[in-house]
Amino acid sequence: MTGIICGTGSYIPPYSMDNNDIAKLVETSDEWIRERTGVVRRHIIQEETTVSMAAEAGRRALENAGVAPEEVDLILVSTISSNVILPCAACDVQKELGAKNATCFDLNAACTGFLLAYNTAEAYLATGAYKTALVIGSESLSNLTNWKDRGTCILFGDGAGAAVLKTGEGRMYRPVTHSQGHKGEALTCKSRHSSNGLTSHAEPEELTHDEYFMQMDGQAVFKFAVRSVPEVIHEVLRVNEVEQNEIACYVLHQANRRIVEAVAKRLDEPIEKFPMNLQEYGNTSSASIPILLDELNRAGKLEKGSKIVLAGFGAGLTWGASIADWQ
Ligand code: COA
8 A cells, every 4th residue: 555646736936037137136147057057947926925836736736636625634735935934834725725634734854845745645645544645845935045145046946836645556665865964054044033032042143134045055065966866766776676777757856957967877867767847947945846747747758657766855954765656
């Protein structure tokens, strides 16, 4: 018994900014951004919120799966950019969709978040605790981006993706995931006061302007990704005794075209097995894997019975890979 993906959905804000728009904000160029990242444009929220995008992606996934909101008994939202601290985004999504029978909670594991949410849903479904899960990644990274920092603002974008998982007969693969908290300084966003001002410090800790937004050691993250992603893919294949040539496609977190190309090279796989859409959306953190999955699904590019690998990596540091049989 395992969780089977039986529907996908996504929501992308219509407003977009191309690299030339970014070059009006910071000293950069379309050519530099394309060459170093592969990103051409990114979509940015206007009226939308993390919750509204999550709910719309979820609604589309349920429609795609032919599942009614009342049938959903678990909603997981992976996000680092929720509108409010309480209530959790998943409860707000429940309200928007009328999924009144669902248990709802959020996960925060940055760009590995969707993968970990997917694994969590799979584990719950395998125990029989729940039968139908809606797993969503939704991000308004534009709210966390320092639009004066050319080292980060060229990379990120907003959007949401979702998958419906139902209990079914199929192979339960063991996921492989890792974390290295001691390397967390490579990618941070400190925009919450870390002192209560009551017992720990006289005054809440003051942050600098830059600390309110994402800060990143780009080269450290790049090296971490190109080393750890191929390793964890090898590991997930090994522990599940799956041969590399059985994998039809690798759905990687969409951070940077050069990272995806380096992973393909290290695995000695053709780049065609690594679909990409980061040129259109930039890095949408935990939304990137389900958005790509939805595009592949709707374009009919995933054959029934084929094996796919999902792999994520990001702040924490966290990373991991899972195998799924496409149904
Ligand atoms: N436009 C123009 N020049 C830029 C620039 C920009 N947007 N950003 C940096 N530069 C400059 C630097 O100042 C530096 O100039 P110098 O040589 O005169 O000092 C030069 O370009 C090279 O900078 P560097 O930081 O070494 O560039 P890079 O090749 O490492 O590319 C990133 C920078 C951010 C694109 C790259 O490191 C990266 O993609 N890292 C991974 C980030 C990521 O994916 N994070 C999310 C993971 S979930």
